[in-house]
Amino acid sequence: MKGIIIKSTGSWYQVLEAESKTIYEARIRGKFKLIKTRLTNPLAVGDEVEFSLEQDDVAWITKIFPRKNYLIRKSVNLSKEAHIIASNVDIACFIYTLKFPETSLGFLDRFLACCEAYNIKPLILFNKMDTLNDEEKEIVENIEAMYQNIGYDTLNISSYTKLNLNFLIDKIKDKTSVFFGHSGCGKSTLVNAMQPDLHIRTGEISESQLKGKHTTTFAQMHFWDFGGSVIDTPGVREFAMIDVQKEEIQHYFPEIFQAGRSCKYHNCMHINEPKCAVLQGLETGELEETRYITYLKLMEEAEEMNQN
Structure with missing residues (x-):
């Protein structure tokens, strides 16, 4: 069977x-x-x-049977190994929170690079918008514009006010989706808001660390009444990429790869090479420094893994 x-x-x-x-x-x-x-x-x-x-x-x-794609995280106790948390995914939703807990752009960039590497369509969800003041909303708008300019789909949402949940349902209907993010970012609350009868357990934010407590301890697929399914996952701290060469990493940053087409040397690694279009783009502000920093870190990690 x-x-x-x-x-x-x-x-x-x-x-x-x-x-x-x-x-x-x-x-x-x-x-x-x-x-x-x-x-x-x-x-x-x-x-x-x-x-x-x-x-x-x-x-x-x-x-x-062969997987069409998968997303993986670094193994908790084994730094050189990885753990698959979802496979055969149509759309991967990253739940970004500006606070409670704070999500770093580096963590988001790792997620996007993994989606690029394993051929999964990403969607960035800016969650808990109802908790933000005007200044914080402006910060989110700037971050959202940055990723939209690169070409990524985004959506502002709130599980409590139901902000844009109808648009989210349209995007994931009849698809296998997966929700990712830090513990406490609101994954389970979001699932419950979209389909209350699932009764997924939610947790509180730790006041001492402003980080979420793990309430989902294993991955599980739930089926939407409106069609399709969602894989609810444990809070993820780090994404990983295995069996990739450092030369490949630039392919997983669309704007860096595009700018690199204008480099003097076809095999430019965009580190310190002469007439590097990527480095020039960083100087002029056309490319984002936060994204470039993650690019360098992933290259270092890829080189380390391939040496072991």
């Missing part, structure tokens, strides 16, 4: 059988081919699998 992984807790999985829509508790049988050896989990929510039923209706997963 064929199905899709809708929940992963580590050693056990839930599989939704494609035709009958029956959900089975499942385990893995056999060895799955991982992407080299740097993944900590063989299966992820969103994976399409083949399985067989044995006694007590326990499903044994025997095959995983």
Whole structure:
């Protein structure tokens, strides 16, 4: 039988059988081919699998079908390994909060680079707009304009006032979407606001650190009444890219790649080369320094990983 992984807790999985829509508790049988050896989990929510039923209706997963894409994070305890948290995604929604908790632009840029690397359409959601004063709203507007100029889709939202949730529903209807962001950014609250009967557990913001407490401890797929599904994920602290060369990183920053076409040397890495159009763009303000800093960091990390 064929199905899709809708929940992963580590050693056990839930599989939704494609035709009958029956959900089975499942385990893995056999060895799955991982992407080299740097993944900590063989299966992820969103994976399409083949399985067989044995006694007590326990499903044994025997095959995983090729993924069209996936998003990964750095493993919590193993710095050189990564963990797939969602696969076969149509649209990945990054939930940005200016405060409670504060989201860094570097974290957002890593997410966007991962989307570019693994061929996933991103959508930046500026959440908790109802909590911002006029000055803070202007900051968000400037950040939003910056990413729109690069070519990314954005939307201002609020789970409490329902700001633009109708537009968000239009964007994710009949698609497999995934919500990403720091703990406390409002992922679960947003899902509940769009479909209250899901009753996803939400948490409070820690006053001492102004960071969210983890309320989602594993990835799980939920199905929208309006069509499609969403993968609710644990709060992510770092995104990772595995098995990429540092020369590839510029491909994942559209504006840097575009500017690089005008560099003197075709193999320019945009660090200190003569007549580098990217460095010139930074000097004139045409390119954003925050994005360039993330670009350099990702290149360093790619070189380190390929040395080990």
